[in-house]
Amino acid sequence: MxxxxxxxxxxxxxxxxxxxxxxxxAPWFHDGAHAARPTNVASGKRYRGINTVALWVAAMTSGYSDGLWGTYRQWQAAGAQVRKGERSTTVVLWKQIASREETKAEDDGKDDGGRARMVARAFSVFNLAQVDGYERPLTPxxxxxxxxxxxxxxxxxxxxxxxxxxxxxxxxxxxxxxxxxxxxxxxxxxxxxxxxxxxxxxxxxxxxxxxxxxxxxxxxxxxxxxxxxxxxxxxxxxxxxxxxxxxxxxxxxxxxxxxxxxxxxxxxxxxxxxxxxxxxxxxxxxxxxxxxxxxxxxxxxxxxxx
Incomplete structure (x- = not known):
């Protein structure tokens, strides 16, 4: 029944x-083809949180219609080149690291109750509209x-x-x-x-x-x-x-x-x-x-x- x-x-x-x-x-393919969906060129993942807002503002201010972003090196790895004189947009990556107390406890083989902490690292990214020589991979x-x-x-x-x-x-x-x-x-x-x-x-x-x-x-x-x-x-x-x-x-x-x-x-x-x-x-x-x-x-x- x-x-x-x-x-x-x-x-x-x-x-x-x-x-x-x-x-x-998502069970369908996303390629970041719209500015409203900021996506990283290297990982294919969508940006999140404040980074999404920052990239929205940058796209709106500069008139970018595409949502694909990457660092200078990421664009190079993808076979593209950021044009000379282009201004970057800053995004932030939060990473969890061990505190000094936790690291010391590990070195001593003792548990001193150390706590993990978060640190922020800034990256400069460029939009697809700011690079030359990039071709989107064919989507199945x-x-x-x-x-x-x-x-x-x-x-x-x-x-x-x-x-x-x-x-x-x-x-x-x-x-x-x-x-x-x-x-x-x-x-x-x-x-x-x-x-x-x-x-x-x-x-x-x-x-x-x-x-x-x-x-x-x-x-x-x-x-x-x-x-x-x-x-x-x-x-x-x-x-x-x-x-x-x-x-x-x-x-x-x-x-x-x-x-x-x-x-x-x-x-x-x-x-x-x-x-x-x-x-x-x-x-x-x-x-x-x-x-x-x-x-x-x-x-x-x-x-x-x-």
Whole structure:
């Protein structure tokens, strides 16, 4: 029965959380192509905190339209050259180091209760617009042949408008619309449909649908519970559709990223799972013909993505 599948999927997600889910990363490709997403050219990682703000201001002041940044040496390593006379922007890297007392304790083989401390190191970075000779590496494109017709039909039957383009995935309540990167930007089909279902999960909670309100119990953590809810939902429906019969590592890692916010209420994850099942049931209720779980598994076994 579908409820048994949901119980198993939720249990597997919980087990993954208990054993350490790892670090979550967006399942579609980011190349820092927009100034609003400052990204380091060497690591491919997004800048965070005050560094993001500093690079936003620098891009706005100088009219940079690209979000790719790097130090002088990083650009050299990438085969590019910072143009003479270009002014840099300062970013800060915080690093944890041992205190003198802790270092001395280690040398003496004794534990003097030393504490780790944080130090800041400043770096000068340059925008892509300030260098010559850099070519973006080709981004792998997911071929259209990987699309899954039964999943497309399932989501279409939900009747929620989707706009494709850009490099962010989100649901905008004011226009009741889901926004998604293009299919070709995703690492695999399961990632694409998982994210698409995730955003439709947010849409399911709209007032004219399930009217999902978590603010009463969870207060400021309501958004975290909502994110966990729709990510669990994504795993449940992917299993229903035969796209992934077990939760992908992405699901547990994403949920783990929100659990810190919900640490004060250990029952929050179970509430999220219950709301996820309610949303999954709503999605199935929108289908013109109920989908027998066994038939679904048989028809897509050849294209199963695990």
């Amino acid at each position: 579908r409820s048994d599948i949901y119980t198993r999927v939720t249990a597997e997600i919980m087990a993954a959380l208990e054993h350490g889910a790892g670090e979550w990363r 494109c997911l071929p259209e042949s990987e699309r899954l017709a039964h999943a497309e039909d399932f989501i279409a039957n939900l009747g929620i408008r989707t706009v494709f383009g850009g490099s962010e995935a989100f649901y905008r309540p004011s226009v009741d619309t889901v926004f998604m990167p293009e299919f070709a930007q995703f690492r695999d089909a399961a990632s694409f449909y998982g994210v698409w279902l995730h955003e439709h999960g947010h849409a399911s909670g709209a007032k004219h649908r399930l009217d999902r309100d978590l603010s009463g119990r969870f207060g400021s953590a309501a958004y975290a519970v909502e994110e966990c809810c729709v990510e669990i939902l994504s795993g449940l429906v992917l299993a229903d559709l035969g796209i992934a019969h077990h939760p992908r590592p992405d699901h547990a890692a994403y949920i783990a990223s929100w659990l810190k916010v919900m640490a004060a209420d250990p029952r929050a994850i179970f509430t999220a799972a219950g709301k996820a099942q309610q949303a999954a049931d709503w999605m199935h209720a929108q289908q013109p013909v109920p989908m027998p779980l066994s038939d679904t598994e048989e028809t897509v076994t050849a294209r199963l993505i695990v």
